[in-house]
Amino acid sequence: MSLWVDKYRPTQLHKLDYHHALSSQLKRLVDSGDFPHLLFFGPSGAGKKTRIMCTLREMYGVGVERLRIENINIQTPSNKKIELTTINSNHHIEFNPSDAGIYDRVVVQEVLKNIAQMHTLDTGSQRGFKVVVLNEVDKLTREAQHSLRRTMEKYSSNCRLILCCNSTGKVISPIRSRCLGIRVPAPSHEEISRILHYVCKKEGVVLPTELSGRIAEMSRRNLRRALLMVEACRVQQHPMSPEQSIPLPDWEQYIKQTADLILMEQSPKQLLEVRSRVYELMAHVIPADVIMKYLLEELVKSCDGSMKAEVITAAAEFEHRIHLGSKPIFHIEAFVAKFMSMYKRFLEEGLGNLQDIEMDF
């Protein structure tokens, strides 16, 4: 039994429920027989991956849906062995080069070279090129991005890249200028609601309009999140009611509780406790920037105007360091320590002011 997010993921361009103009644009691109390198960008859960797979399906037919997982072993110049997981069909290969951490450059170079030189990948198809889908290109180091740019030029005769990322801000301009940018905006609340109703109807369950509206709102316009939420609501209560509570994912509740701990006590002991919780989250593959974002959102709720600005500036600084360094936990912890000291000062000043007022009386 699969989750609704997987079960109802459209597989063909004409079946995509929103951004119809974008779907027809992609169809025209495929019909033209050839296409440039593509760069899909947009917020999480907007449907980038779904559109990429639909485009491949349009190009190669159902063959692209027969996927297999493969592990590739790569040796770095310093003789370190790296294992990388790829998802392949007979027509394309997909992987996430930033999984290799600081060795992402080697991975990009080696894997693309092997693919471009391999002539068996695309036997049944009439197309003269192979497609490589690279995820999270915005998380690649600068070196890896420059290497990617060179590889793009070198193998452009027999290899097309489809790059996917959340924001192009962290993608170097030589890559951006060599790709056709395809922006996939987040679906609107109405579009999300409509899809939720469609899925529930298919499942034979009644979804109250008020509940679908609340889920769309709480999903932050992330369709995956919305579909997971509606399925969680269905499991929690059947039939669903308009006023039922919407369960948050476990990891989100865990971050919320971590923020509560930070606000409750600011001490080295508490910092140690927070560290082990952040480790726990990372062990469950919650990305460091997501932990930072959600933690920040919870923490600023308890800050006043001027402190809010200070905390957000500090968070931006530490988030930037996460991308520069190789151990995100250090920077998350450093941010928590900084927040604790700011918050303690804020509480003490508040207490001081209160005492002054009492003295005046």
Ligand SMILES: Nc1ncnc2c1ncn2[C@@H]1O[C@H](COP(=O)(O)OP(=O)(O)OP(=O)(O)O)[C@@H](O)[C@H]1O
């Ligand atoms: N046009 C659509 N109609 C209905 N459901 C869709 C559509 N596009 C996407 N979905 C659903 O939304 C979910 C999220 O989409 P997808 O994985 O493509 O997002 P994404 O933008 O690649 O997200 P991320 O950046 O987080 O990987 C999918 O699992 C799918 O079920």
